[in-house]
Amino acid sequence: MLQSRPRLRPSLRRASLCLVAAVAVLVAGCGGAAQESPRGEPQAxxxxxxxxxxxxxNDTVAALGTVNARESVTVTAKVSEIVQRVHFDSGDEVAAGSVLVTLSGNQQQASLRAAEAAANEAEQQYRRGSELVEQQLIARASIDTLRATRDAARANVAQTRADIGDRTIRAPFAGVLGLRQVSTGALVTPGTAIATLDDIGAVYVDFPVPETRLSVVAPGQRVAGRSAAYPDVDFEGTVQTIDARVDPDTRAVLVRATFANPERQLRPGMLMQVRLEQRSRxxxxxxxxxxxxxxxxxxxxxxxxxxxxxxxxxxxxxxxxxxxxxxxxxxxxxxxxxxxxxxxxxxxxxxxxxxxxxxxxxxxxxxxxxxxxx
The missing domain is CATH 2.40.420.20 (conserved putative lor/sdh protein from methanococcus maripaludis s2 fold)
Structure with missing residues (x-):
């Protein structure tokens, strides 16, 4: 027995046909707009x-460099002794030869007086011997012994004075002292740090340059630098020298530039961004x-x-x-x-x-x- 299929309602059938037609028109319209212009050509x-x-x-080479003082040293003692007096404060600017620390030297002063007395006596004996030799009252060989005794006494005086000088610690050059590390009454030994001394009227900045740029780097070239401590200040310097060796690990060579530092803004150890200018091309x-x-x-x-x-x-x-x-x-x-x-x-x-x-x-x-x- 045949079964009849269920029929759609007329209203649902009309809605389905309209939906299919609308989708077909939309797809056709979008595809044509994406591929062609109204004239049928690809859109620009x-x-x-x-x-x-x-x-x-103007080429430049940018690098990071480290500031170094023109002259820098850590002041130390040469002997073991008690600090008698400190003649400076932290941060002082000192001239070359200024006394920084005096160590106790009472024993050496006494030794100096004894050595000077012995030297005076040896000098007098030598003079008397010279007169007697001229008068032919003593043998000429005796005067040689007296001369050797006098020279030994003079050398003893010089050595004692040098020992006393080692107990007066002086600045080897003009510069700025760092923090004081000793006080009066402290015992210092050879190598004990007393203070740092830096000449920062001008500073050096060492920075690496790739070996590929080595041929265009020469002394006298202008260098510009900036520090994070003074971001708005441009420091100007010049290339002073180029290291004789290329680092085999980084394939770079160290270049040293000199920067004037009249206001003492740049300090040793600071990091600087430097730019090395080269010839125009x-x-x-x-x-x-x-x-x-x-x-x-x-x-x-x-x-x-x-x-x-x-x-x-x-x-x-x-x-x-x-x-x-x-x-x-x-x-x-x-x-x-x-x-x-x-x-x-x-x-x-x-x-x-x-x-x-x-x-x-x-x-x-x-x-x-x-x-x-x-």
Whole structure:
């Protein structure tokens, strides 16, 4: 026996047909809009382009350096003795030869008086012997003995005075003293630190330079530096010397620059950011945001005459101030895409949002990423 199928209500059937038709129209309309313009041509992607130009460029090498005093020493005692008097306070500026500490030397003073008396007696004996030799009353060999005794007595006096001098500790050069480490009555021994002494009227800053830049570094070049303690102060110096050896671990060489420090702002041990300026040269520059890095590949999008784009592999040199140097891959006058590269593929048409020229905001450049660290 045949069974009849259930029939849909007329109202539900009409609603289903309308829904299917609407979906079909929507899909067809969206697909056509995404692929073609009203004229049936592929739509152009709006981008910002730039014209690449060669222009003068001042390279710099950026590094971290350490401040060192022009002269620096830790003042110590030479002998074991009691401190009799301290002649300075922490932070004093002293001249060369200034007395810093006097040690007790009563025993040495007594020894000096005895040595001077013996020397005077030996001198008198020598003079009498000389007179007797002239009168031929004693043998000439006797005067040689008297002369040796006199010379030994004089040497004993000099040695005793040197011992007394070791008990007067003086500043070896002019500079600024650090914190005082001893007090009156303290016992000091050879090597006991009394205070540090630094000549900081001018300071040295040692910083590493990659060996790849060694050929363009020379004494007399200008160096600019900044310290975190004085972020708004630019310190100026010059290269004084270059180390004779390259560090085999970092492949860098130490360069020493001299900085004037009349206001004593720079202190030994401070960290400084230094920039070593080099000779001006001509470089091909592009905005750094135009450079695309995918794995080990580096490229830019160049705009062709028909307003389509192509990927051009490039080699990057130095980077700074939002600019990158093109070493290989582009020529001056080429148009490249700066903004909007994320939605481009080779062969796509572009329309310019704006055209700009590549200009340096600061005439300097630093080492590219991957240079040896300081």
């Amino acid at each position: 992607v709006p981008v910002t382009t730039a014209v690449v130009e060669s222009r003068p460029w 001509t470089a091909l520059l592009v905005p750094e945001i135009a450079v695309i890095q995918v794995g080990r590949d580096t490229f830019v999008y160049r705009v062709r005459e028909d307003e389509t784009v192509e990927q051009v592999p490039v080699v990057i040199g130095v980077r700074d101030g939002g600019l990158a140097e093109i070493v290989e891959g582009l020529a001056s006058g080429a148009r490249i895409v700066v903004d909007g590269t994320g939605k481009l593929r080779p062969g796509m048409r572009v329309v310019e949002g704006s055209v700009q020229e590549v200009k340096s905001q600061s005439g300097d450049a630093v080492e590219p990423a991957g240079a040896p660290a300081s």
